[in-house]
Amino acid sequence: MNYPFAALVGQDTLKQALLLCAVNPTLGGVLLRGDKGTAKTTAVRGLADVLPPLLAVPGCPFNCEPGQPADLCPACHRPAAVAQELAAPFVNLPLGATEDRVLGSLDLEGLLADRQKKLQPGLLAAAHRGVLYIDEVNLLPDHLVDVLLDAAATGRSTVQREGLAVSHPAQFTLIGTMNPEEGNLRPQFLDRFGLMVDVAAPRDVAERTEVVRRRIAFERDPVAFQAHWQPAQAAVQQQIRAAQQLLPTVQLPEGLLTLISQLCTELGVASLRADIVLYKTALTLAALAGRATVTAADVRRAAELALAHRRRAQPFDSPGLPSEALNELMQQVPDTPAAVPQSPAPVSDLAQPSTTPSAPENAAPVEEEAPAGASQDVAPEQVFAAGLAAPTRPLAVEAAPPEAPRTGRATGPRGARVPAARGHYVRAVPDRAPSELALEATVRQAVLRDPATAHITRDDLHQKVRRGKTGTFLLLVVDASGSMSAHRRMEAVKGAVLGLLTEAYQQRDTVAVIAFRGIEAQVLLPPTRSVAVAEEALRALPTGGRTPLPHALQLAAQLLGRADYSTDLQPLLVLLSDGKANVPLPGGGDAGQQTQQLAAQLRTLRVPTLVLDTDTGYLRLGKAAELAAALGAQYLPLDELSAASLTNAILTISSQALT
Numbered sequence: 001m002n003y004p005f006a007a008l009v010g011q012d013t014l015k016q017a018l019l020l021c022a023v024n025p026t027l028g029g030v031l032l033r034g035d036k037g038t039a040k041t042t043a044v045r046g047l048a049d050v051l052p053p054l055l056a057v058p059g060c061p062f063n064c065e066p067g068q069p070a071d072l073c074p075a076c077h078r079p080a081a082v083a084q085e086l087a088a089p090f091v092n093l094p095l096g097a098t099e100d101r102v103l104g105s106l107d108l109e110g111l112l113a114d115r116q117k118k119l120q121p122g123l124l125a126a127a128h129r130g131v132l133y134i135d136e137v138n139l140l141p142d143h144l145v146d147v148l149l150d151a152a153a154t155g156r157s158t159v160q161r162e163g164l165a166v167s168h169p170a171q172f173t174l175i176g177t178m179n180p181e182e183g184n185l186r187p188q189f190l191d192r193f194g195l196m197v198d199v200a201a202p203r204d205v206a207e208r209t210e211v212v213r214r215r216i217a218f219e220r221d222p223v224a225f226q227a228h229w230q231p232a233q234a235a236v237q238q239q240i241r242a243a244q245q246l247l248p249t250v251q252l253p254e255g256l257l258t259l260i261s262q263l264c265t266e267l268g269v270a271s272l273r274a275d276i277v278l279y280k281t282a283l284t285l286a287a288l289a290g291r292a293t294v295t296a297a298d299v300r301r302a303a304e305l306a307l308a309h310r311r312r313a314q315p316f317d318s319p320g321l322p323s324e325a326l327n328e329l330m331q332q333v334p335d336t337p338a339a340v341p342q343s344p345a346p347v348s349d350l351a352q353p354s355t356t357p358s359a360p361e362n363a364a365p366v367e368e369e370a371p372a373g374a375s376q377d378v379a380p381e382q383v384f385a386a387g388l389a390a391p392t393r394p395l396a397v398e399a400a401p402p403e404a405p406r407t408g409r410a411t412g413p414r415g416a417r418v419p420a421a422r423g424h425y426v427r428a429v430p431d432r433a434p435s436e437l438a439l440e441a442t443v444r445q446a447v448l449r450d451p452a453t454a455h456i457t458r459d460d461l462h463q464k465v466r467r468g469k470t471g472t473f474l475l476l477v478v479d480a481s482g483s484m485s486a487h488r489r490m491e492a493v494k495g496a497v498l499g500l501l502t503e504a505y506q507q508r509d510t511v512a513v514i515a516f517r518g519i520e521a522q523v524l525l526p527p528t529r530s531v532a533v534a535e536e537a538l539r540a541l542p543t544g545g546r547t548p549l550p551h552a553l554q555l556a557a558q559l560l561g562r563a564d565y566s567t568d569l570q571p572l573l574v575l576l577s578d579g580k581a582n583v584p585l586p587g588g589g590d591a592g593q594q595t596q597q598l599a600a601q602l603r604t605l606r607v608p609t610l611v612l613d614t615d616t617g618y619l620r621l622g623k624a625a626e627l628a629a630a631l632g633a634q635y636l637p638l639d640e641l642s643a644a645s646l647t648n649a650i651l652t653i654s655s656q657a658l659t
Contacts, residue, residue, distance in 0.1 A: 001222045005046030006232035009211045010202045011039055016288075017197045017305055018047045019236075021173050023243040024284040025129075028152070028194030028277060029174030031137070031185075031309065038199045039211075040177040044133055047175075048090035050237045052244070054129055055083040061121040062168050063089055063128040070168045072119060089130025089172075091123050095139055102147055103159050104166075106440045119166050124157040127172040137176030138183050145189050148174070152192045163444065183528060194277045196309040239288070247287040252279065252294040259296070259329075263303050266329055269310045277306045300330050431463035438462040472509040472570050473527060477556050479577035479614065480517040481547035514555050518545035519583055521552035527559065549581035550591055553598035560605050571607045575633070578615035579623030599630035609633035 008015060017030045032040040055066045060075040066083040069076030093102065104122035123132070124147075134140060140148075151157050157170035174193065178185070202208050218225040226233075260278050281302035286294045428438035430445075441462035447454045513525040524541070560571055581591040602609070611633045613624035628635035 001226065002045045002049050003042050003215075003218055004226055004229040004233055005043065005050050006236050007214055007218070007225070007229045008039060008043055008046065009214060010204075010207050011043065011199065013197050013305075014039070014043055014199050017195050018043060018175070019240060019243075019288060020195065020281060020284045020305075021131075021175065022047060022051055022240050023288055024247060024280060025171070025173045027173075027280055027284065028192060028273075029132075029176070030195040030197060030305075031190070031193040032175070032177045032197050032199055033180050034177075034199030035181075035201065036179055038201050040199055041135055044175050044177060048088075048131065050233055050240065051088035051090070051131070052237055052241050053085040054088050056086050056129075057081045057083050058086065062125045063130065064169075065129065072166055072168065089127050091127040091130065091132050091172075093123055093132055093134045093140075093144075095134075095136060095141070097123065097144065099143055099147060102144060103157055105159075105161075106164060106444065108440065108443055117163055119159060119164060119168075121168075122157070124151055124170040124172070125168055128168075128170050130172055132172040132174050134174070134176045136178055136182065138178040138180075138185050142186075145186060149188060149192065181528070190309055191271050191273060193309065195281065195305040197305065198308070242290065243284070243287040246290065246292065247284060250283045250286050250292055250294065252283060256282070256294055256296060256299050259299055263299070263329055264307065267303075267307060267311060269307055271310050274307055274310045278302050281306050296330065427465050428462040429465055430459075430461070432458050432461055434461050434463035436464040436466075438464040472572055473512070473560075474509050475512045475514070475556060475559055475571065475573050477514045477516070477552050477573070477575045477577070478524075478541075479547065479549070479552075480515045480541055480543050481545055481580075512559055514552055514559075515541055516548050516552035517543065518548070520548050521555050523555060523559070527562075546583045547577075547581050548583035548591075549577065549579075550585050550594040550598055551583070553595065553602060554585065557598065557602050557605070560602070560607055571605075573602070573607050573609040573633075574612070575609065575627070575631075576612045576614055577624060577627070578613060579611075579625070579627040580615075580621070581623075595627065596630050599627055603630065603632040611635050613637040 005015070005018075014032065017032075021027055021030050032044070034040055054063075056063050057066075057069075057076050057078075060069075060073060062070045062073045062076075064070050064073050064076045069081075075081060100122070102123050104119050104125060107118040107120040110116055110118035151170045151172075152174065155169065155171045156167050158167045159165070176193065184190075202211065214225075257279065260282070261275055264274050264278065278299070282294045282298040285298040285301055286292070289298075428441035442456060442460050443454070445460040445462065446456040449460065510527050511525065512523065512527040514521055515524045516522070556573060556575075560573065579595075581595045584591040584594055609628075609631050611624055611628035611631065613628075613636065615621070615624060624637070625635050627633075
């Protein structure tokens with residue numbers, strides 16, 4: 001039983017975006033971003049209960065439009081087929097769904113009974129003329145994203161497999177929810193969402209109290225709670241009906257159409273889809289408000305919903321609109337300047353990339369308390385900006401050492417598709433002893449061989465062939481201690497790491513970052529695809545203090561030793577350090593000896609490793625080379641240290657060591 005949509009407390013922007021999609025399915029749906037526990041899923045599921053019913057033939061598997069049945073629909077082609085008012089489709093697409101379940105597959109019952117190849121409709125057919133909801137949409141496998149992109153672009157679902165070649169309408173409102181901490185969407189997929197809302201928990205104490213009060217009342221007696229809110233639910237449904245009827249008659253003045261194009265141009269939105277969605281959203285806002293004419297206020301509100309996620313020019317740019325620029329552009333409307341509401345800045349404005357400047361040379365240093373017996377002769381903490389990782393000629397780096405082979409993992413270039421035990425099911429091949437039976441292909445072969453009995457023999461058996469995309473678990477261990485505090489060196493290191501994170505973003509790699517400085521190391525970013533969090537943390541990462549290298553190696557061993565990352569992904573360890581260590585593990589001891597011992601333990605994990613020696617001083621102690629030897633890693637001294645050279649070195653080892 002869903003929580004009533006009308007009972008939601010606050011979250012006006014969230015509710016408005018969902019209502020807009022209910023009124024006008026051609027908007028392209030909405031993406032709801034926000035932290036866990038902010039009522040995203042509750043609101044979407046509540047929307048299902050206020051969607052107006054639609055006319056369809058009972059039992060129709062394709063939800064055909066009355067009078068426009070799909071060619072392969074058995075229900076709508078019956079002589080006695082009569083359309084009735086039925087609940088609007090609301091389909092939940094699970095993250096673990098197979099492509100066959102989404103697109104449809106061969107109907108085995110029809111094949112056996114009628115000796116004819118028929119389509120068993122999938123989730124796209126069930127969602128036609130309704131809502132397709134994906135929770136944690138940013139975690140959706142790439143092969144399902146490709147399917148949705150194709151359906152969203154054409155409005156049809158096409159099945160070409162198992163001897164089938166069929167197509168049917170698949171026009172649905174796509175609603176997705178996600179937590180940005182878990183990673184981002186592919187740019188092509190992100191642009192397919194017409195609207196986007198950044199959802200945050202309410203900050204008002206009274207509002208939060210009311211949220212808890214209503215939720216407890218719902219859990220105590222759901223039936224009574226729904227009955228109490230039924231009149232409000234009916235009012236919301238009637239509002240949607242009225243807006244749907246009014247929408248075709250809503251007019252937009254020519255001057256506001258010019259304003260829409262001007263907004264998209266001035267705000268740096270490249271996608272032309274933005275202009276169209278902005279136009280449709282403004283019309284729908286007016287219809288939802290019961291007006292037949294669009295106002296400048298509608299255009300401004302539509303811009304907040306339709307443009308924020310289309311302004312991202314770089315991988316780490318946070319979606320959002322600059323309120324000041326939007327207000328300035330809206331004030332240029334000569335006829336209705338006062339009609340533009342000065343609404344509060346959207347949450348996305350608070351998530352702009354950090355622009356922390358480099359600390360001035362005369363800034364007051366921040367000293368850390370040294371542990372007993374440690375030297376006080378360390379550099380003060382400072383925050384340096386990141387250098388530019390400009391493209392240069394890749395440096396020559398040898399392949400992974402023979403004593404560190406990777407066994408039991410797929411090999412190949414990063415991002416390459418390789419045969420896998422899991423992944424996208426692409427085809428079936430004959431196999432008398434299959435490890436994964438391709439049932440449809442097996443039955444089809446038996447029917448084609450013996451239509452009378454369809455008796456399956458061992459010669460009919462088929463093996464499923466899957467293709468999986470190789471992934472990389474990239475662990476960056478960054479020295480941020482006082483020994484790295486020289487301005488040029490730390491700028492280069494930060495620039496190199498950020499350049500590598502950009503590459504990881506494009507390759508959809510899993511990334512983790514460990515930084516060590518002061519008295520301990522810390523996992524700056526746990527293993528995740530959300531590299532934007534690492535980017536923000538690295539820019540503000542202070543440099544200075546002592547060098548707890550043993551603790552950093554200990555954390556690296558713990559992360560690399562986890563079964564889920566060492567088995568499913570190809571690991572790659574990149575250590576950026578001069579190799580010096582002066583802070584032992586908790587409990588004391590010799591930091592240098594502990595470094596060598598932990599390096600030897602890491603070597604047993606057989607993980608391809610690159611040590612980048614960031615020591616460029618006049619007198620070098622060779623500590624990084626000793627560390628690389630203990631790790632069994634490739635060692636790369638960089639005489640001309642720069643963000644570009646570091647980035648090229650890391651990208652070279654990441655491509656060669658994994659082939």
